[in-house]
Amino acid sequence: MSDYTVKALGPDTWDAFARMAERHNGVFGGCWCTWFHTFQAEKTFTAEGNRALKQRLVDEGRAHAALVFDRDEAVAWCEYGTPEELPNIYHRQQYEAELDRLPDYRITCIFVDKKYRRKGLTAVALRGALDLIAETGGGVVEGYPHDTDGKKVSVLYNGTRSHFEQAGFSYVRPKGTKNCVMRTEIP
Template identity: 25%
Template structure:
């Protein structure tokens, strides 16, 4: 169980890549796992990256001027991750037929939350969302969107909880902007939005 303390959220820069790997990487470095690329890349590119190639792709993303997400730390220990980027860079969302575009503004998206075992139910996901909002605002985003499940307080399967919940987004100041045709873990997803301008 993690010690009590303050949750600090920081950009996932190249200097913090080992922490990104702690959260997203597999125990077996040859395994082909998501690495939070499935909702960032087109399907052909996503399928073409296997094993260690996925790790190196994420390392390169962390070296860019705008890192691919944010990390949460509790008393100096990395404990969570959230993917956040301009929606135009998240290929499946930019071209989605199930999640609509509200308008033509260059909005950002926050779409994946991971919290390490032993750190759950401590407010880490909420801190990650708040940190993602600050990150997007600091980089000039006019608005930020998320696509959480509308679970009406019902338990969400841990595997599918990566999208967040409507109530989590509401606590961060987001409001519903559109219905979607997307479903996660048996629950409908709703487009939540927060204007930052």
């Protein structure tokens, strides 16, 4: 893993992020990793609109991610942010009904370039996000990974319960039928 470096998503790393997203058709049909950022008010429904939205959020400091680099090429990311920055989580109604404490940060999306999958980069990206959160003062961090009951399953956007357990997260409760709430505290 020493061949990879992690950098924060920002205006200075936007072009590398954009190249990776473009290699994957804007990711998930043109989402550009905007799904968790917005409700209807800001949401766009085109790849071009989502790209512009994501770039604007990055420029405004409202979009955060740990980008994993192989030399100068971004090859994975882990999106994180405050609940205000990432309000649109799956199974939100159930989540809010069972809420015991709002986290300081959420991890909502982990993506690995198709040429780099099965090389441990989900763990590198997740650890990178936690390190960047620590640099900003830390706090309670939640993730909402797939709970695969220990089965090996291909997961494209948010990792598995075992990924989060290996990164020091504890299981809190189920969320929906195949996801769960996991939590850790970063000093």
